[in-house]
Amino acid sequence: AQSVSQHNHHVILSEAASLELGCNYSYGGTVNLFWYVQYPGQHLQLLLKYFSGDPLVKGIKGFEAEFIKSKFSFNLRKPSVQWSDTAEYFCAVNAGSGYALNFGKGTSLLVTP
């Protein structure tokens, strides 16, 4: 069965620090990969997604993620975080069109001024 692992459950960074959140999945076939973000008091929203092509994908608000197929990973990065990036981040995977998304447990990011 598919599973998604996010290694860091809680991350605390100072503003301007670099961010990398880990995400690994277990599935042998073709996958679609996503990062969702949930800001305090707001809905989940899509940050970025990878279906195919360039394994380095860029999303909103300066975030990017790199798909490394050999490592079954899809880590989220941002060179310089801001206080407004404080949120919960979820990695998600599905096996393609029509398949439900499986989410990781989430990583809570706190950015301090």
Next chain:
Amino acid sequence: SQTIHQWPATLVQPVGSPLSLECTVEGTSNPNLYWYRQAAGRGLQLLFYSVGIGQISSEVPQNLSASRPQDRQFILSSKKLLLSDSGFYLCAWGQNEKLFFGSGTQLSVL
């Protein structure tokens, strides 16, 4: 444009009482619909998904059930709530591998 409505926003129910959470989608037809639960410290868990009217797939056995009586309506139910049913429930619809989430229902079972 497509919109998704979920209600109620918060709900406090005693153990053993029934549950009905409703979700409706507008602006699209034959969407894939999903119920997720976000329990503290456990992330997002897929509960049910539906690819069409009357078609429900359950991912996790439990005392919850789901129904899809109409194309754009998805209902999460329980006959008798347990304490462990407390959590944040999210309805979502999917298009082109992208999920759009509702605003969620915070359920507290006391």
